[in-house]
Amino acid sequence: MKVPLSYNARSLLQRPVSTALTALGIALVVAVFIGMLALANGFRSALTRTGSSQNVLVLRRGADSELSSNMDRQSASILTSSPHVATGADGRPMVSPELYVVIPLPRAGGTDTTALANVVVRGVSPAAWTVRHNVGVEAGRKPESGKAEICVGKKLAGRFDHTAVGETLRFGGRNWTVVCQFSANGSAFESEIWGENEQFIPVFRGELFQSLTFRLKDPAAFAEAKRTLEADRRLTVDVYRESDFYTEQSQLLGRILQILAILITSIMAIGAIFGAINTMYAAVASRSPEIAVLLTLGFHPRSVLASFLAESALIALVGGIVGALLALPINGIVTSTTNWASFSEIAFSFRVTPGLLLAGICFALVMGLVGGFFPAWRAARLPVVQALR
Amino acid sequence: MKFLHLVLANLGRHKRRTFLTVASVALALFLFASLRTVVTTLDRAAQFGSARRLVVLNATGLVLPIPLSYANRLATAKGVSAVTWANWFGGKYGDNKRFFAQFAVDPTSYLAMYPEIVLPEDQKQAFLRERSSAIVGRRLLDLFGWRLGQDITIQGTLFPGDWTFTIRGVYTPSDPVINDDMMLFHHAYLEERTGRPGLAGWYVLEINDPNNAAAIGKTIDDGFRNSSTPTKTGTEQAFNASFATMWGNVSLLMGTIGMAVVFAILLVTANAMMMSSRERTGEVAVLKTIGFTDRTLFGLVMLEAGIIALTGAVLGLGGAKLLYKASNFNAGGFLPGFDVTANTLILGIAVTLVLMLASGLVPAVRAARLPVVQALRRVE
Numbered sequence: 001m002k003v004p005l006s007y008n009a010r011s012l013l014q015r016p017v018s019t020a021l022t023a024l025g026i027a028l029v030v031a032v033f034i035g036m037l038a039l040a041n042g043f044r045s046a047l048t049r050t051g052s053s054q055n056v057l058v059l060r061r062g063a064d065s066e067l068s069s070n071m072d073r074q075s076a077s078i079l080t081s082s083p084h085v086a087t088g089a090d091g092r093p094m095v096s097p098e099l100y101v102v103i104p105l106p107r108a109g110g111t112d113t114t115a116l117a118n119v120v121v122r123g124v125s126p127a128a129w130t131v132r133h134n135v136g137v138e139a140g141r142k143p144e145s146g147k148a149e150i151c152v153g154k155k156l157a158g159r160f161d162h163t164a165v166g167e168t169l170r171f172g173g174r175n176w177t178v179v180c181q182f183s184a185n186g187s188a189f190e191s192e193i194w195g196e197n198e199q200f201i202p203v204f205r206g207e208l209f210q211s212l213t214f215r216l217k218d219p220a221a222f223a224e225a226k227r228t229l230e231a232d233r234r235l236t237v238d239v240y241r242e243s244d245f246y247t248e249q250s251q252l253l254g255r256i257l258q259i260l261a262i263l264i265t266s267i268m269a270i271g272a273i274f275g276a277i278n279t280m281y282a283a284v285a286s287r288s289p290e291i292a293v294l295l296t297l298g299f300h301p302r303s304v305l306a307s308f309l310a311e312s313a314l315i316a317l318v319g320g321i322v323g324a325l326l327a328l329p330i331n332g333i334v335t336s337t338t339n340w341a342s343f344s345e346i347a348f349s350f351r352v353t354p355g356l357l358l359a360g361i362c363f364a365l366v367m368g369l370v371g372g373f374f375p376a377w378r379a380a381r382l383p384v385v386q387a388l389r
Numbered sequence: 390m391k392f393l394h395l396v397l398a399n400l401g402r403h404k405r406r407t408f409l410t411v412a413s414v415a416l417a418l419f420l421f422a423s424l425r426t427v428v429t430t431l432d433r434a435a436q437f438g439s440a441r442r443l444v445v446l447n448a449t450g451l452v453l454p455i456p457l458s459y460a461n462r463l464a465t466a467k468g469v470s471a472v473t474w475a476n477w478f479g480g481k482y483g484d485n486k487r488f489f490a491q492f493a494v495d496p497t498s499y500l501a502m503y504p505e506i507v508l509p510e511d512q513k514q515a516f517l518r519e520r521s522s523a524i525v526g527r528r529l530l531d532l533f534g535w536r537l538g539q540d541i542t543i544q545g546t547l548f549p550g551d552w553t554f555t556i557r558g559v560y561t562p563s564d565p566v567i568n569d570d571m572m573l574f575h576h577a578y579l580e581e582r583t584g585r586p587g588l589a590g591w592y593v594l595e596i597n598d599p600n601n602a603a604a605i606g607k608t609i610d611d612g613f614r615n616s617s618t619p620t621k622t623g624t625e626q627a628f629n630a631s632f633a634t635m636w637g638n639v640s641l642l643m644g645t646i647g648m649a650v651v652f653a654i655l656l657v658t659a660n661a662m663m664m665s666s667r668e669r670t671g672e673v674a675v676l677k678t679i680g681f682t683d684r685t686l687f688g689l690v691m692l693e694a695g696i697i698a699l700t701g702a703v704l705g706l707g708g709a710k711l712l713y714k715a716s717n718f719n720a721g722g723f724l725p726g727f728d729v730t731a732n733t734l735i736l737g738i739a740v741t742l743v744l745m746l747a748s749g750l751v752p753a754v755r756a757a758r759l760p761v762v763q764a765l766r767r768v769e
Contacts, residue, residue, distance in 0.1 A: 021660040028653040032646055039642075061549065067452060068479055068547040103450045104621075116631055118451060172449050173619060204449065236549075252488075264420060268650055271416045274409040275657035281406065282664045338635035343452065345635065 003299055003307035008314055022279045023319035026364050029268045030323025034360040035330055036261030038350040040254055046348035047250035050187040051242035054219045055131060058212045058229065061236045065341050066100040071209045075235050079212050084225035086215040094131045094215035099123030099200045102344045103171045108161050117345040119156065123197030131215050135189060140165040140180030143195055150195040151180040155334065155347035172203040188246065188339065191346045213242060249341040269367055276371025280312050284379045291379050292387035305380035312372020313365055320364025324357045396692050403665065407697065410661040414701025414744065415708065417654035418737050422709035424643040425733045430724045435633035437566040438626030440599035443606055445592040448621040454588035455618050468596050468605045473498035474589035476579060480543035480552060482533065489529060489722060491543065491572040493579040502593055505564045512558035520578050524558035526569035548583055565726030651740055659748040662694050666752030673756045674764035687757040694749025702741035706734050
């Protein structure tokens with residue numbers, strides 16, 4: 001026979017302060033847990049969304065990032081004429097040989113000269129806007145070929161001066177007119193400045209691209225494309241699926257954030273569990289006559305054990321839900337950090353997913369069950385006669 | 390203090406509860422100290438930099454090179470007493486491709502510029518003599534199990550191919566802010582292998598008078614303004630500070646978590662104190678009856694809270710200090726010189742006092758105000 005759950009709920013209400021303090025302690029742990037994982041999650045998802053599984057990114061062999069790669073025009077044209085490249089609606093190959101540099105830009109509102117952030121400038125071909133299908137112009141129009149015009153990622157606007165449409169931004173020793181703002185599904189592209197590659201090349205690095213991205217004619221034929229291009233003797237390149245490449249780039253920092261989250265929250269969790277243990281022991285001690293009565297009435301010790309475990313879990317559940325609610329408002333807050341793989345600043349949003357909330361609540365339940373186990377065990381083994389006397 | 394015995398006896402009554410509460414406080418302060426040390430270490434790195442050193446970068450972008458031909462012009466600039474240059478190499482070592490920093494430097498002038506990089510004279514001479522040699526930090530040597538004279542092969546990412554260097558020296562930094570897991574090798578070797586001579590990543594200048602840093606920097610930048618490669622000159626400190634800001638809102642994040650941790654443990658401690666005081670209602674009444682004053686009883690509860698908080702604090706803060714010291718922790722090279730500062734310890738003690746007040750106040754006031762007759766009746 002089970003002890004009804006309402007018994008536990010009423011007992012908790014009998015000692016509201018103690019219950020609330022314990023639950024709140026667990027809530028804080030859960031909030032930090034969810035918050036930190038939401039940060040790691042947001043960073044990962046920004047980079048994961050950057051690439052498309054239908055696109056192929058080509059870098060110089062051995063280069064581990066776009067920044068450290070380079071590619072001459074001849075290689076670019078060999079790649080462009082590859083049979084694996086899809087053809088666009090206009091009959092042209094869907095290819096974008098790109099220039100990739102990092103420039104220092106002063107943060108908005110700062111007169112402090114040290115407040116410079118590194119921002120990615122990407123020179124793209126006119127086809128890039130269709131190759132990257134998640135990129136869309138939000139305000140203004142695309143930069144025209146042959147003009148000193150740029151398009152600014154949505155997340156840069158507001159964080160840096162002179163990034164509104166119609167304004168003039170100066171970098172690389174030239175003035176550039178901002179003609180549009182683009183969105184890219186929350187990806188890392190939104191922290192970049194795009195312009196025509198042929199305009200950027202003379203300003204920055206001379207006759208070299210950094211990378212080349214093309215749309216696969218047949219998305220299933222990636223392995224085949226990788227094999228032929230890497231085996232081509234005229235080229236010394238590494239071929240990546242674009243989505244895999246950017247996911248890989250997020251690994252280092254994503255993993256650091258995740259490890260940090262787990263480390264910090266597990267230490268906090270131990271503290272919270274200690275709190276739960278204290279609370280439950282006190283509850284068991286003050287209710288020994290009650291427990292003895294339950295046992296005398298014929299409730300099995302196992303039921304008493306389950307009942308006290310449930311009571312502890314109930315406190316933790318309340319804490320977990322409160323913690324999840326506390327963490328919820330951070331969803332969508334934009335923060336920035338440096339993507340060390342590209343040495344540039346990337347802005348992204350905290351991402352609190354339903355799965356994460358659930359994980360937080362489960363985490364709370366685990367804390368409750370662990371914290372409640374020994375006190376519940378004591379309750380179940382209570383010597384009836386002594387307790388009643 | 391004559392009641393200390395009584396307080397200790399009270400603490401010993403629920404040994405498990407006391408232990409768990411002290412342990413929670415210790416964990417909280419351990420975390421607090423660790424999180425704060427991340428912030429102080431970053432701050433220290435941002436403030437590091439000799440006032441006598443300036444860094445000259447390509448104004449267009451950090452990753453773009455500057456012609457080596459600028460060296461002579463920089464050396465003759467007014468107020469500049471020494472010039473050196475370096476390049477970021479960006480190579481990877483071994484199968485697990487662990488990251489560490491490699492720099493191609495002009496050996497003689499670089500070591501003269503950075504007296505903080507200390508290595509034995511014979512190793513230094515051996516390094517200077519041999520073009521394909523390198524010096525590495527002590528930590529790096531231990532990490533990979535290298536030894537002096539060993540050849541190591543590094544895969545270039547920025548400069549393709551396999552690069553073999555002979556380790557001729559092991560340095561130890563005299564200032565903990567300087568990484569002890571870098572590798573330095575000859576800039577000339579880089580030029581020879583790549584066949585692209587004449588490019589430096591950045592220059593470091595030594596100036597005669599730190600007060601003129603801004604003026605000297607401006608003169609240099611003005612001089613190169615209309616050249617093919619305009620420069621941006623700033624103090625070494627500003628250069629390091631710009632790296633530190635690249636971490637974004639780390640300080641805010643760490644601060645927020647630190648507050649949450651402390652607050653969570655406050656709840657645990659306060660709860661424990663409250664439970665103890667509730668159980669002792671009868672005793673307190675008896676003590677009052679035999680002549681203990683309200684003030685003494687208030688003090689006794691506060692003392693109990695204080696002992697719990699302080700014991701936890703000593704364990705947590707001391708543990709953090711010793712652990713990071715003993716393990717020589719540097720977060721994989723990201724946080725060199727990770728050490729709990731005296732300032733952090735003092736702040737930790739302040740947090741502890743707040744913890745004591747906040748957790749002890751309610752029970753202490755309750756004990757002091759307890760109406761004797763009612764309390765005794767309730768026990769019966």
